[in-house]
């Protein structure tokens with residue numbers, strides 16, 4: 001079984017062909033960096049137009065590189081939300097048109113389910129597992145009971161983790177997107193130099209908050225000599241990243257207890273979404289799960305941030321359970337995982 005997957009929910013125009021045994025036959029990602037860099041963030045209207053400009057070439061490249069023809073593709077999947085709606089409509093419409101012309105089923109994919117199930121494409125992960133989903137727009141802890149089966153244990157009450165990384169990068173003049181740049185800068189920094197807040201740490205529950213941390217970073221940067229020195233910059237980045245890791249580990253500790261109470265056999269924590277690419281955060285959570293006799297699984301770096309393979313795979317997981325969608329499937333700007341129907 002082979003699925004073509006299309007992703008256009010943010011600023012990556014992406015397409016991939018994936019097989020049921022987990023082989024990624026092609027995975028083409030066009031990042032619209034040049035389009036958005038002048039504005040220091042993703043501009044929705046520009047993103048939608050850029051998807052329109054690039055989608056045809058990206059899909060063609062994914063099909064060409066896969067080495068298989070339409071005769072061996074079983075269905076076409078696309079992100080139908082959540083995300084920037086103009087972009088979502090571009091990808092979903094192209095996918096529906098291709099499916100219609102090639103006489104293939106269409107599978108509507110929740111972008112967050114794409115992040116959530118990527119671990120099953122690359123690793124041997126069985127349901128149920130505990131998921132820390134940390135991306136540019138979302139920060140949630142969920143129990144993944146199956147395809148379409150999500151129970152939310154906690155979520156951010158303000159900013160997403162990726163957003164906090166991006167804003168910190170902006171305050172440090174590190175450009176966009178900020179996560180990788182902050183991680184890089186933190187490597188030569190002292191994580192104990194600035195005593196930044198750890199919001200909600202030590203409290204019961206598994207919710208997060210990052211807006212106070214963001215404000216503290218701003219105040220810290222404003223008090224430093226301008227222009228900022230390389231060492232000050234590295235120390236702020238390292239102190240910020242340490243605060244985030246502390247908060248995530250603290251919240252996960254509570255979530256693991258709740259997960260274990262419900263599923264004593266569950267032994268896997270999965271980190272997914274763009275922030276899962278962060279090695280310091282991965283290492284911190286691995287240390288936590290090692291102590292608790294669990295394992296931490298995270299996708300390979302290039303499958304953490306948005307890509308077509310994760311959408312093809314989530315589509316495949318639905319399709320092999322007998323699910324597909326009509327060409328009237330709607331596109332949604334919001335689509336929380338825990339409101340999905342079990343597949």
Ligand code: ATP
Nearest residue numbers: 010135136137138162179180274275277278305306
């Ligand atoms: P969502 O999935 O919530 O709709 P999105 O698709 O825009 O949001 P992703 O592509 O999953 O988000 O992730 C992008 C985010 O991940 C950005 O905020 C980026 O800064 C962050 N990120 C990427 N790499 C790293 C890293 N190494 N360390 C920390 N953050 C990172």
Ligand code: MG
Nearest residue numbers: 010011012306
């Ligand atoms: Mg992006």
Ligand code: FE
Nearest residue numbers: 115135305306
């Ligand atoms: Fe994403």
